[in-house]
Amino acid sequence: MLDKKNGRWAEELPFVLWAYRTTSKVATGQTPSSLVFGTEAVIPTEVVIPTARYLLQDQENNDRILAQDLDTIEELRDLAKIRIATHQQRITKAYNRNIRFRRFQIGDLDPNHAKTLVLYYAGNVERRKKDQPLYSK
Numbered sequence: 104m105l106d107k108k109n110g111r112w113a114e115e116l117p118f119v120l121w122a123y124r125t126t127s128k129v130a131t132g133q134t135p136s137s138l139v140f141g142t143e144a145v146i147p148t149e150v151v152i153p154t155a156r157y158l159l160q161d162q163e164n165n166d167r168i169l170a171q172d173l174d175t176i177e178e179l180r181d182l183a184k185i186r187i188a189t190h191q192q193r194i195t196k197a198y199n200r201n202i203r204f205r206r207f208q209i210g211d212l213d214p215n216h217a218k219t220l221v222l223y224y225a226g227n228v229e230r231r232k233k234d235q236p237l238y239s240k
Contacts, residue, residue, distance in 0.1 A: 124136045125143075131183040132183065132186050138183055
């Protein structure tokens with residue numbers, strides 16, 4: 104999107120930020136603006152070209168809904184925290200599925216560096232070339 108603007112990205116930045124802030128995120132299930140303000144944002148074009156949702160709102164009903172949204176914002180944020188934790192657990196599980204634990208002994212070849220030996224001593228790891236002596240004088 105910004106490639107076509109040839110350096111005029113600052114003009115497009117507010118629109119990009121608006122799109123980001125009003126798009127529902129997988130990890131939270133909410134939009135960033137709804138987590139901050141407690142209600143969904145109205146798209147500016149809905150004000151210029153009113154939609155049914157915008158036209159059916161009256162001031163009294165809108166105030167009541169906003170007050171209710173503000174009362175439940177902490178609950179909404181708590182649910183988002185739970186979804187984030189669940190999402191992180193799923194990502195961790197998927198990542199760890201591909202991890203293979205390996206145990207090395209002194210003198211084993213390092214699988215990442217084919218010509219080095221792995222030396223363990225006092226909890227430290229040292230790598231040396233195969234032709235180097237294990238102990239130096």
